[in-house]
Every structure is written in structure tokens, then in C-alpha cells.
Amino acid sequence: MTKALAPVAILLISVSILLTGQGLQGTLLPVRASLEDFSTIAIGTMGAAYFFGFTVGCLKGGELLRRVGHVRVFLAMSALASASPLLHGLIIQPLVWGSLRMLTGFCFAVLYVVIESWLNELSDNENRGVIFSTYAMITLTVFAGGQMMTLLYDPQGLQLFIIASILVSIGAVPIALSTSPIPQQPQTVSVDVKRLFEISPSGALACLVTGLANGAFWALGPVYATSLTNTVEIAAWFMTSAVIGGAIAQWPLGLFSDLVGRRKVLIAVSLVGGIVGLLLFVAAPVLNFTTANILAAFWGALAFPLYTIAVAYANDFAEAGEYVMVSSGLLLMYGIGATIGPFAASALMTMQGTGSLFLFTALVHIALVAYVMIRFLRRRTQAKQQIAFSDALSAAQTASQVFEEDIQPHSPDDQ
Known part of the structure; x- marks a missing residue:
């Protein structure tokens, strides 16, 4: 395992630092927006804006890579993503924050494309499962660490925005x-939604529901x-409990599948x-710090691995040459759900x-x-x-597969 991870250690370090900052933003912004008396609809729309930008970045980021290359695109997107939290701290206005969240989503999608393309370049069929499972675990772990950093300073100050930047x-x-060797220039993969639903309607819908x-x-x-x-501190613990639950359950549930x-x-x-979602809804008036975090961990242990299980399920019915097309299509379904979900949930709230x-969340599950x-x-x-879960996990990564290779669609099968 050490031999497999050594060539990608620098990239994983970069991922760790980047996503710590992203995790900090992910909790800080809704908390600060709530303290600024933004409406629930406004906060939900901001979340939807992020995932809309992320989806656009997944689908359109390849054009940037083809024009100027991986390193320049990575540095440009990092600069924009670094500026965004500072602007959040300077301009407290819902419309501006929504626009900045859309920009941040786009930037991080393209950053994922660069990082994961590089990981794929430095891995092979024998160690790709180890490399990408480590990448997935690091992603969840550092994201949780970033969320806990909201406890360092008063979220109404500028300090946390500066740290994120x-x-x-x-x-x-x-x-x-x-x-490390720079990945080859990516080729565009067309997302064939019709073919995706022919391969696995249940897998496609599961990714949409997971996004919602x-x-x-x-x-x-x-x-x-x-x-x-009515305290800010619980937000960091609650979100972190859910992420840790997801990280712990990821492999056991996948291997069980x-x-x-x-x-x-x-x-x-x-x-x-x-059922856990219904408990969090019904028991909300009587939950305390401990019980809320326990239920959050259980919810995260079920909600977060669902996407990877759905990807694995869909790939069980895909032809060997369709894995990239299926993964990119499932990512699109997740992005659509994640764009609609915050807005719909905020309206219900x-x-x-x-x-x-x-x-x-209970209704959609x-x-x-x-x-x-x-x-x-x-x-x-x-x-x-079935394909092995470790292989499916490497196919379920965030964005890079959208641009990995050209895929010619096969004739529809019976699944």
C-alpha cells in the first residue's frame, strides 16, 4: 500500500489542504448567513448555486484544460477559489453570496478534474482501488476537520474567512x-442520459436522490x-458527526454490497x-447536543455511502467500455439533485x-x-x-472521469 501511495503523496497533501479550506467554508457560510438573518430560502438557494456551479464545472472544465493545460488551470482556479471566501467576508449580501458560491462550485469542480486526472495518470489497474479509496477517506476526514475549525473564532468576524482563503x-x-508527470490533455465524453437509464434506471435515480x-x-x-x-458550536459538531459516520461506514457497506x-x-x-431522517424531524424539539450528534452520525453513515453503492450498482450492468460514460452521467444526476435539493428543502423548512x-431527506429516501x-x-x-466495490469506488470519484476518454455508445441491452 505504501508503495502505491508514494507517487501520489504530494497530490494527496494538496487535496488535504484544499478540502480543509472547503470544509471550513461549507459550515461557516450557512452559520454566518443565519446569524445575518438571511432567509432559509436564501440560504438554500446559495447551496443550490454551489452545486449548479459544480455541475457546470464538471461538464465544461475540460475546455479550459485543453486550452492552457492542467497546472495553469489548477493555479487559476485556486486563485479564484481563494478570493471567494474573502469576498464573502467583505460583502454581506445574499445575491452576492449566491454568485460567489456558484463561482466556488465551478472552481472546485475543475480542481477535482485536475487532481483526479493526475491520480489516474499515476495509478494502474492494480493499485487504482487503493489510491482512490485513500483519496475518498482523506476527502471526508479533512472536510470534517475543516468544519471543526469554525470553533476557532467568532463566525461573525473576518478571521475564519481569511483562514479558509x-x-x-x-x-x-x-x-x-x-x-509528477502531467496528465495527457483530456478528451470530452458525451453524457448519454437516455443510455444511462437504459443501463440502470434504479442506479441513475439513486444518484439523483442522493444529490437531493x-x-x-x-x-x-x-x-x-x-x-x-440556539448555539453556533453545535453546527460544527453536528456536521462533523455526520461526515465521520459516512467515512466509517463507507467501506463496510460497500463490501457488504x-x-x-x-x-x-x-x-x-x-x-x-x-427512518433516521424521520427521527431527526420528529425529535428535533427535544434533541440535545449528544443525541443530535449520535443521530447525525447514523444519518451520515447511511446517506453518504449511498452514492458509491448506486454507482457500483449501475456499473454492474454496464459494458466494459461504458464505465466512464456511466460515471459521468451519474455525476450529472447527482449534480442536478444537489442543485434542486437545497432550494426544495428550504421551501419546506x-x-x-x-x-x-x-x-x-426522509421523503426522498x-x-x-x-x-x-x-x-x-x-x-x-x-x-x-458484479464488479468489485473497490473498482466502483474509483469510478465514483467527483469529476475527472467526465473528460477521461471518448466513449462510443453501445446498443441498448435488456437492463
Whole structure:
């Protein structure tokens, strides 16, 4: 394992620093917006703006890479992403913050493209699962660390915005000084949504549902947590508990899906996730610091691995040459869901109270269970041989596969 990770150590260090800054922003901004009396709709729209920018970056960032290359694009996006938190701290206005969140989403999507292209360049079929599983674990861990940094200073001051900017800026240094081979110029992969639904309707819908639930959580989770005790500190702990739960459960659930079947795990995880969401909704008035964090950890342990399980499930039915196209299409479905989710959840929270954030996540999780079960009962078809979960995890990464290679669509199969 050490031999496999040594060539990519510099890149992983860069990822760690960058995403620590991103994790700090992800919790700081909703908390500060709430303290500034931004409406719940405004906060949800800001979250939707981030994921809209992220989706555009995933689909359009390849054009930037082809024009000026990976290193220059990485440095340019890091500079813009570093400026964004400073502008957040200087201009306290919902419309400006929404625009800046869209810019940040675009920048980080392109940064992921560069980093993951580089990781793919330095890995092969024998060690790609190890490298990308380590990358996924680092992503969740440092994101949690960044969220806890909101406790360092008063969120109403400028200090935390400055720290976020510094972290993003420093994160560019390892890449700028790296002597690793630069990846080849990427080729565009067309996202074929029709073919995606022919391959795995359940997998595609599961990614859309994951985007709806997780996008709403990232945008509005701090608002929900703050409302429980009327203290800012709980927001950092609540979000971090959910992320840690997701990090711990990622591999066990994935490996379990290898053993008992992806569909069964998808149904079980969605169903239990819906139940935990209902508990967070119903019990919101009586939750204290401890019980809120315990439930957040359970919710994260179910909600966050769902995307990777869905990707693995969809890839079980894909032809060998369709993995990149399927992964990019599933990413698009997640991005669409994550764009709609914060806005829809914020509307429900405005009407029913902040606790209804998890009523929203419960409804979409249970709707997924109903769809998969109905489809299963209607079409009892024999599943193809599953791919290993570690291989699916490497295919489920954030953005780079959108530009990895040209794919020619195959004729529709029976799945």
C-alpha cells in the first residue's frame, strides 16, 4: 500500500489542504448567513448555486484544460477559489453570496478534474482501488476537520474567512512544485442520459436522490443544528458527526454490497436512512447536543455511502467500455439533485420549520425505496456479475472521469 501511495503523496497533501479550506467554508457560510438573518430560502438557494456551479464545472472544465493545460488551470482556479471566501467576508449580501458560491462550485469542480486526472495518470489497474479509496477517506476526514475549525473564532468576524482563503491558497503549492508527470490533455465524453437509464434506471435515480438529500444537508444542515440549541458550536459538531459516520461506514457497506447484492443494500440503506431522517424531524424539539450528534452520525453513515453503492450498482450492468460514460452521467444526476435539493428543502423548512430538513431527506429516501422495490417486483431479472466495490469506488470519484476518454455508445441491452 505504501508503495502505491508514494507517487501520489504530494497530490494527496494538496487535496488535504484544499478540502480543509472547503470544509471550513461549507459550515461557516450557512452559520454566518443565519446569524445575518438571511432567509432559509436564501440560504438554500446559495447551496443550490454551489452545486449548479459544480455541475457546470464538471461538464465544461475540460475546455479550459485543453486550452492552457492542467497546472495553469489548477493555479487559476485556486486563485479564484481563494478570493471567494474573502469576498464573502467583505460583502454581506445574499445575491452576492449566491454568485460567489456558484463561482466556488465551478472552481472546485475543475480542481477535482485536475487532481483526479493526475491520480489516474499515476495509478494502474492494480493499485487504482487503493489510491482512490485513500483519496475518498482523506476527502471526508479533512472536510470534517475543516468544519471543526469554525470553533476557532467568532463566525461573525473576518478571521475564519481569511483562514479558509489561506488554506485554499497553500493547497496549490504542492501541485505548483510537483515534478509528477502531467496528465495527457483530456478528451470530452458525451453524457448519454437516455443510455444511462437504459443501463440502470434504479442506479441513475439513486444518484439523483442522493444529490437531493445530500445537497440539502450540506446547504442547510448547519441551520438545522443551530436551531436545536440556539448555539453556533453545535453546527460544527453536528456536521462533523455526520461526515465521520459516512467515512466509517463507507467501506463496510460497500463490501457488504459485494457479498449480498447491491440492490438489497441500496434498499436497506435508503430505508433505514429514511427512518433516521424521520427521527431527526420528529425529535428535533427535544434533541440535545449528544443525541443530535449520535443521530447525525447514523444519518451520515447511511446517506453518504449511498452514492458509491448506486454507482457500483449501475456499473454492474454496464459494458466494459461504458464505465466512464456511466460515471459521468451519474455525476450529472447527482449534480442536478444537489442543485434542486437545497432550494426544495428550504421551501419546506420555511413552511414547516427547520426540522423539516430531515423530513425532506426522509421523503426522498423512502421514495427511492418504493421505486426500486416496485421495479424489482415487476422485473425479476438475473443480475450480471458484479464488479468489485473497490473498482466502483474509483469510478465514483467527483469529476475527472467526465473528460477521461471518448466513449462510443453501445446498443441498448435488456437492463
